[in-house]
Amino acid sequence: MTDIGRISVHADENILVVEDSPTQAEKLRYLLEKNHYGVAVAANGNSALAMIEQEKPALIISDILMPGMDGYELCSRIKSHDNSCDIPVILLTSLSDPQGVIRGLACGADNFITKPYDEGLLLSRIRDMLENRQLELEPSELPGLEISFASQKYLITSGRRQILDLLLSTYEAAIQKNNELIMARDELHMVNEELEKRVVERTEKLAATIENLTVEISERKIAEESVLRLNRLYAVLSETNQAIVRTKDRETLFNEFCRIAVEEGGFKLAWVGLVDEEDGMVKIMAAKGATGYLDDIKITVNEEPEGFGPTGISVREGTYYICNDFLGSPVTRPWHDRGRAYDFRALASIALKQEGRVIGVLSLYADKKDFFDRQQVELLRQMGADVTFALDNIVRETRRQEVERDLREETAERLRAMESLREKEQMLIQQSRQAAMGEMIGNIAHQWRQPLNTLGLMIQQLLLYYDLGEFSREFLEKNVGNSMELIQHMSKTIDDFRNYFRPDREKIDFKVIEAIENSLSLLEGSLQTPQISIELVTKDDPVICGYQNEFSQVLLNILINARDALMEREIDDPRVTITIFSEGRCAVVTVADNAGGIPHEIMGKIFDPYFTTKGPQQGTGVGLFMSKAIIEKNMGGRLAVRNIANGAEFRIEVCSEIQD
Amino acid sequence: MKSKTKLTSISILLVEDDRDALNVLTVILTKKFPDVVLYTSNNGRTGLELFKTHTPDIVITDINMPEMSGVQMADKIRAIKPDTKFIVLSGDTERLILQDSVEKGFEPAHNIVKPVNFGVLFAAIEQCIGEIVHRT
Known part of the structure; x- marks a missing residue:
């Protein structure tokens, strides 16, 4: 609680600062210590009184507004106590109202x-008070003075010096305030002057700007009229360009151009003419505006007055021709009367080219003499170039469309061809299947005939034995056993065929030898009849990943072909040699016969669809075609044929x- | 009397490549015609050898056989003994072959279509025997 503070070198010149704001207290302490006073700080009235009792300071500086005890009360207490009434007290106040002064x-x-x-003022006041302290010690010789202010009574017991000091302080404060006011007034005055100066400057600038603007506006008005005409022409050019992008045919382009020239460009008349190559007459293709002018008009590019007008000149020279005095120029003489009727004063003709050749003109009629100036001529020239470009594009587009149409037709034709080819192939596949079925049914019939016959014999044997009186259980047992064996065999035969005809759903690994044995067993009967000897040479035991039944079918086709060739040529010792071997990662099967080989002239055709050497009853001509398709398309292999010593080898x- | 003797000396050559069929036919022919001498073979080549050795009166043969077909064998037998009686057992598919051989001069006494009916076969054999007996 008690803050003794720091004792300075002048122990008798300790100052007690009473201030509730720590910031302000510290600020004051700093100032005083810098000036070699000892400083003690009290945060409120009570602790100040306690500190005074403990050690009497040389001077007290107190704030007025403090919580609890305010500065006035603190001061009263100090002054009312005998021990402390001689300590000078400085109150920090605003002195803004007389009530404050009186309370002080x-x-x-x-x-x-x-x-x-003001720091200087404060320090000088402190110094003065400490110096005058002795004088203060005189006892108060005057009785208290009671004054009334703002309906409040105050008893003033202060001595003359105190009152004087206070009045001086008040006066000083007043002077200071006044000085501040004067300074503020001077500043205001300066600011005012500055403002005035600026307003004058601004006003001058504004005036200058307005003047410039006025000049600009008048200049612009002059330019505007020529710009307007140019703008219209620009509009025509721009619209024409858009039309060029939009239109795909010449006629529409010409009509659009004329419409734009009249509607957007404000021309009296616009027309497009094409030169007839045979008679040199200019034929009007499109026109807009005062088209009555063109009724029965004669314009040519021939050697005659009507052929030396602006149109004739621009066509001949391949550029453009400007006639800025339509009714006065000798060039336009043949059309002066017509022109006068429609009030045409100026004309521009621009040559139209298509693929580098002049084909006609664009003509624009204006109602003012000297309408076309240098800039406009440039624009018109550009317009001519644009239209020419468009014409070239149209020609190109037409050609492209023709080529495209041809291509489309060709494509459609090809698609049709492909479709019919596919249909043919489908038919072939169907025929091939039917041929295979026929062959198979023949084979089944063959393989069943024999056991059926035997079965029939066995059954009839039962009755015979019964009639002969030799029917015994032993005999019956033997007979039934044999019959069942035959029935089992027949059942297995149809199973084999059915398996063979079941379509292969997915590729499987199968042994080549098994596929070959399967084919041979199916063909058993039909190779037997002509007593063809089959030799099977197994050098390796390769495995193929593919469709086993299809593979068997291929072998069947090749074997049947060999059989037919051998039978047809009535070979004495017919034989077929099947050789199986591996070659790298390939499984190879060769089927060689001794039927004399394939004639050279049909060698290249034997895999063609519908190619057959057999009669119509026997051959469909699709067996080898299908075989090649199965091996090469379905299984990614190769099927080839060559002639060997005395026969053919597939x-x-x-x-x-x-590759593993 | 003479015919009786002849009858007992009637001999038949049976050629059939199917083992089971041959067995059954052998058994029933032996049972049905106990007095006939029966020679059997399972192919044309040995059948021809048997014919050369025994010159049987009747030849019952299959058509489709390995090594030598029934027709080939018949051609060679006819060259040796033209009046040999042939009973051909044929399947439907062999009809064409038979037709062809008929055109070439081979006309079997009987053509029995498989599956063979005993009644038909026995009747054919009996007819052949009758003709042989009558002829001699």
């Missing part, structure tokens, strides 16, 4: 410093896709 006097304060205080080669 009433409480016995020795001096007032206005807040915010070679089937299927390679495994992934």
Whole structure:
């Protein structure tokens, strides 16, 4: 609680600062210590009184507004106590109202410093008070003075010096305020002057700007009229360009151009003419505006007055021709009367080209003499170039469309051809299947005939034995056993055929030898009849990943072909040699016969669809075609044929896709 | 009397490549015609050898056989003994072959279509025997 503060070198010149704001207290302490005073700080009235009792300071500086005890009350207490009444008290106040001054006097304060205080003033006041302290010690010789202010009574007991000091303080404060006011007034005056100066400057600038603007506006008005005409022409050019992008045919382009020239460009008349190559007459293709002018008009590019007008000149020279005095120029003489009727004063003709050749003109009629100036001529020239470009584009587009149409037709034709080819192929597949079925049914019939016959014999044997009286259980048992064996065999035969005809759903690994044995067993009967000897040479035991039944079918086709060739040529010792071997990662099967080989002239055709050497009853001509398709398309292998010493050799080669 | 003797000396050559069929036919012919001498073979080549050795009166043969077909064998037998009686057992598919051989001069006494009916076969054999007996 008690803050003794720091004792300075002048122990008798300790100052107690009473201030509730720590910031302000610290600020004051800093100032005083810098000036070699000892400083003690009290945060409120009570602790200040306690500190005074403990150690009497040389001077007290107190704030007025403090919580609890305010500065006036603190001062009264100090002054009312004998031990402390001689300590000078400076109150920090605003001195803004007389009531404050009177309360200060009433409480016995020795001096007032206005807040915010001037540091120099404060220090000089402190110095003065400490110096005058001795004088203060004189006892108060005057009785208390009671004054009334703002309906309040105050008893002033202060001595003359105190009152004087206070009045001086008040006066000083007043002077200071006045000085501040004067300074503020001077500043205001300066600001005012500056403002005035600026307003004058601004006004001058504004005036200058307005003048410039006026000049600009008048200049612009002059330019505007020529710009307007140019703008219209620009509009025509722009619209024409859009029309060029939009239109795909010449006629529409010409009509659009004329419409735009009249509607957007404000021309009296616009027309497009094409030169007839045979008679040199200019034929009007499109026109807009005062088209009555063109009724029965004669314009040519021939050697005659009507052929030396603006149109004739621009066509001949391939550029453009401007006639800025339509009714006065000798060039337009043949049309002066017509022109006058429609009030045409100026004309521009621009040559139209298509693929580098002049084909006609664009003509624009204006109602003012000297309508076309240099800039406009440039624009018109550009317009001519644009239209020419468009014409070239149209020609190109037409050609492209023709080529495209041809291409489309060709494509459609090809598609039709492909479709019919596909249909043919489908038919072939169907025929091939039917041929295979026929062959198979024949084989089934053959393989069943024999056991059926035997079965029939066995059954009839039962009755015979019964009639002969030799029917015994033993005999019956033997007979039934044999019959069942035959029935089982027949059942297995149809199973084999059915399996063979079941379509292969997915590729499987199968042994080549098994597929070959399967084919041979199916053909058993039909190779037997002509007593063809079959030799099977197994050098390796390769495995193929593919469709086993299809593979068997291929072998069947090749074997049947060999059989037919051998039978047809009535070979004495017919034989077929089947050789199985591996070659790298490929399984190879060769089927060789001794039927004399394939004639050279049909060698290249034997795999063609519908190619057959057999009669219509026997051959469909699709067996080898289908075989090649199965091996090469379905299984990614190769089926080839060559002639050997005394016959033909077919070679089937299927390679495994992934090498382990 | 003479015919009786002849009858007992009647001999038949049976050629059939199917083992089971041959067995059954052998058994029933032996049972049905106990007095006939029966020679059997399962192919044309040995059948021809048997014919050369025994010159049987009647030849019952299958058409479709390995090594030598029934027709080939018949051609060679006819060259040796033209009046040999042939009973051909044929399937439907062999009809064409038979037709062809008929055109070439081979006319079997009987053509029995498989599956063979005993009644028909027995009647054919009996007819052949009758003709042989009558002829001699």
